[in-house]
Amino acid sequence: MSAPKGWEAIRAEVLARIDRRDWAPGAVIPSEADLAEEFGVARATVNRALRELARQGVVERRRRAGTRVATHPVRKATLDIPVTRLEVEGRGQRYEFRLLERVFAAPPPVVAGRLGLAPGARLWHLRTLHFADGRPYLYEDRWLNPAPLPGRAPPAEAAQISINEWLVRNVAYTFGDISFSAEAAGEAEAAHLGIAPGAALFVIERTTWAGEVPITLVRLAYAPGYRLHTLL
Amino acid sequence: MSAPKGWEAIRAEVLARIDRRDWAPGAVIPSEADLAEEFGVARATVNRALRELARQGVVERRRRAGTRVATHPVRKATLDIPVTRLEVEGRGQRYEFRLLERVFAAPPPVVAGRLGLAPGARLWHLRTLHFADGRPYLYEDRWLNPAPLPGRAPPAEAAQISINEWLVRNVAYTFGDISFSAEAAGEAEAAHLGIAPGAALFVIERTTWAGEVPITLVRLAYAPGYRLHTLL
DNA sequence: TTGAAAAATATGTCTGCACATATTAACCCG
DNA sequence: CGGGTTAATATGTGCAGACATATTTTTCAA
Incomplete structure (x- = not known):
């Protein structure tokens, strides 16, 4: 078991809560500022974690509207196009x-x-x-x-x-x-x-x-x- | 024509230099600190740009060794796996x-x-x-x-x-x-x-x-x- | 000469703070 | 009541400075 630290830990915790249905699909999760306070980190760190989850398609983010759990888990796959x-x-x-x-x-x-x-x-x-x-x-x-x-x-x-x-x-x-x-x-x-x-x-x-x-x-x-x- | 600003502008400029062969494949490009000074931005901004390019497979980064242009332009495609x-x-x-x-x-x-x-x-x-x-x-x-x-x-x-x-x-x-x-x-x-x-x-x-x-x-x-x- | 220890260096990440921007909610007026 | 304006708010991005970490380079001793 490796315990991630920093923004990866935040990402993992948020993901766990989503998986655990603490935060249901479609629901808005707490704001960056709130999460930063809860986890005792800077907002930028939470931002990094949430941005990563958004890139993976786990959450969707919109200004002012906040961050919500993706309703349709369109997970994204990255594939290499090699020579x-x-x-x-x-x-x-x-x-x-x-x-x-x-x-x-x-x-x-x-x-x-x-x-x-x-x-x-x-x-x-x-x-x-x-x-x-x-x-x-x-x-x-x-x-x-x-x-x-x-x-x-x-x-x-x-x-x-x-x-x-x-x-x-x-x-x-x-x-x-x-x-x-x-x-x-x-x-x-x-x-x-x-x-x-x-x-x-x-x-x-x-x-x-x-x-x-x-x-x-x-x-x-x-x-x-x-x-x-x-x-x- | 849209002129990108901020970290995206940095990314675009670095990409342009790579495309233009100012920086050849395999070569090490200037450090984040140097680029930050040249572009007149904070190192964090350069970091964001280079991190993005690394994610796309355009450059490869290693601590202390620096950032180098990817030798094998394995561009990466992200595709959605929908329901x-x-x-x-x-x-x-x-x-x-x-x-x-x-x-x-x-x-x-x-x-x-x-x-x-x-x-x-x-x-x-x-x-x-x-x-x-x-x-x-x-x-x-x-x-x-x-x-x-x-x-x-x-x-x-x-x-x-x-x-x-x-x-x-x-x-x-x-x-x-x-x-x-x-x-x-x-x-x-x-x-x-x-x-x-x-x-x-x-x-x-x-x-x-x-x-x-x-x-x-x-x-x-x-x-x-x-x-x-x-x-x- | 070789190998291990120490110094140097580039990236990785964090903190606080600030301002920009998109979008929603509240408000006010005709 | 409807519609447009204004305020509030969450995210997006920026800055400067600091420390962490992985490597490479240098140094020094056996």
Whole structure:
């Protein structure tokens, strides 16, 4: 048993009271000032504890209205979005990748739309296959806006690092969105990944922006067996 | 254009310098005290900004060693794990669920193992089908440890709220893990969800604990089309 | 030369205090 | 009574100073 001290102790105590139903879901809990007095600490310490609980979704806070126990415990999970190479190597497997395509072309309207680009805009289209221990691991289909790129072009076919890794090091994004879904493998994907068409693939789609400028839209289709894991 | 002030301005400026490569990945950035002097703010303000960046994975901090730009830009995504009913109703759809099974039985060894229970232990086994606008939405398969439950049993068949929602309100967990994957629908799942066997399902598996006591292990299989989405 | 002890240093956190800001509650007037 | 203005209040954030703690660096002795 470790007895937390400081703001973590406050957080733990508040959480315990919530778990114990001393403070019911939806109810307003005492103000920072009151709690600070009760626990004999400064208000800033209570603030730190409550802010943390709010970040976790345990309580909701609004100025003047006070802090209340979240009615709908939407606990939040934080998950890491790793670079594929490190993800593979982190499991002790050998990482390789192969650039399948690298062309400059007009994207389908849906892609241009998602990136907020004019229909006529031309983008780099890159398709990459990533391997773990020689087996297909991830099929990547990426549209890349040349505007924010240094040199206006992605690295050549012969590059030693993957597009994603290059991007991550050379074009920082300020904003993005990401979605996770399950999809049936299409013909082409299945062929590349060495699986049967229709197999269940874990798919991540990500869009990133540097300020107002769209950088890239990428679809990552993982070979069967892939699993994203995190702690709550 | 909004000009952030206070600690957010500090965070933005530090982030900008990192993005601009003024401070390269892996490099140590100036100390809190130095930055505080440069920006003309208190050290606590710089601390708040850097702490936030550390939480996002942009920098790594260690006492005495200082703050350095993260080498592996593992940006972290925070995603909400909502209660199904609210998720459905939030889209303006009608929510229903049907409890398919509710028995007290010994789980398969793999389940007992995952929960850290003795092989002979008996658990509640609950299978629930959730609907959105009358269409199958989510197939839930849950093993539930009676020990931490009030009344030692989950609500009866006739309950108006789903097991998950009941749990979330009555048995707070202190720890858990969660994983996301794509799996092919099995015969039973496919039948319940009204889809073809083998279809790609988005699957969430979650285990939760209250201290040392395992609470539940649940497998959520979402009907095709489901998508988890979040911002970066 | 090596290893242990001591000093130095950057972050982690706390305390009090102050002011800013959002939001609710109270008030007053037409 | 309704509606808009004003006051009250809880959180959000800031500041300066202090001590705690984890590491690294330096020092000194065997």
